[in-house]
Amino acid sequence: MRLQPLPAFEDNYIWTLSDASGRAVVVDPGEAGPVLAAAEEGLTPIALLLTHHHADHIGGVDALLARWPDLPVYAPDDPRIPQATVRVGDGDTVEIAQWRFDVLAVPGHTRSHIAFHGHGHLFSGDTLFSLGCGRMFEGTAVQMLTSLDRLAALPADTLVCCGHEYSRSNAAFARVVDPDNAALRRREQEILDMRSVPRPTLPVALASELACNPFLRVDADAVRAAASHAAGTALTDRVDVFAALRRWKDGFRA
Secondary structure, three states, X not given: XXXXXXXXXXXXXXXXXXXXXXXXXXXXXXXXXXXXXXXXXXXXXEEEEOOOOOHHHHOOHHHHHHHOOOOOEEEEOOOOOOOOOEEEOOOOEEEEOOEEEEEEEOOOOOOOOEEEEEOOEEEEEOOEEXXXXXXXXXXXXXXXXXXXXXXXXXXXXXXXXXXXXXXXXXXXXHHXXXXXXXXXXXXXXXXXXXXXXXXXXXXXXXXXXXXXXHHHOOOOHHXXXXXXXXXXXXXXXXXXXXHHHHHHHHOOOO
16 A cells, blocks of 8 residues: 655645555545646545545545545534535444545544544544644543544554644644653654655654654653643643643744
8 A cells, every 4th residue: 555645735734545556545635636636647536534624624625526526525424524425433434445444533623523543544634743733623621632542542553644744843842841852852853854855754653652742641740740830830630731731832932
């Protein structure tokens, strides 16, 4: 199988997972152009997987359906995604040709956000980023942390395929939170080297995120201490630590 991130807009990725013949599942096509260009090079979409309703993740669906009207569109049960042909939710399985994906409900960024996990890949949309997580536009800290905990429990060799190239800015924040983390320093340098070319910093192994991402490390002493300092009060509850981190990140400027 070939995994390929198609750059879109300023920092989005449309993910494709294809076989030797070029048949591919396409994840979160925020615009059609990159997919249509890939089709000129031999890619043949056979299904669309959508993680949530935001326009930069579904905006290209109509144009792709105009080109391939029989494409199945797998999406969460949310009326804000009217193009869906198959509604899926937590615990469902998506089977397309030789591919099989488990669906995980991961609310927090949006209330109906889902992720797709299969064949060693996690398509996490805007829930989990490298060294970061999504903003909580519709969910609560409890929901988002629960969602991140679910993703963190997947096999450590899972490749995280998220929706945005935010790694460099996320690394700047993570380093302030956890400056003595040697694994984080190595990952940050890797990110800087990749972006200088430029190359995508994704996918990234979940094991790396477990070692480096402060939003997956709310139980670590250093992360808890940094969140407490930012909040101006001692925090012991892990949800409070996460919420403080997310508020801090919302206003952070490198």
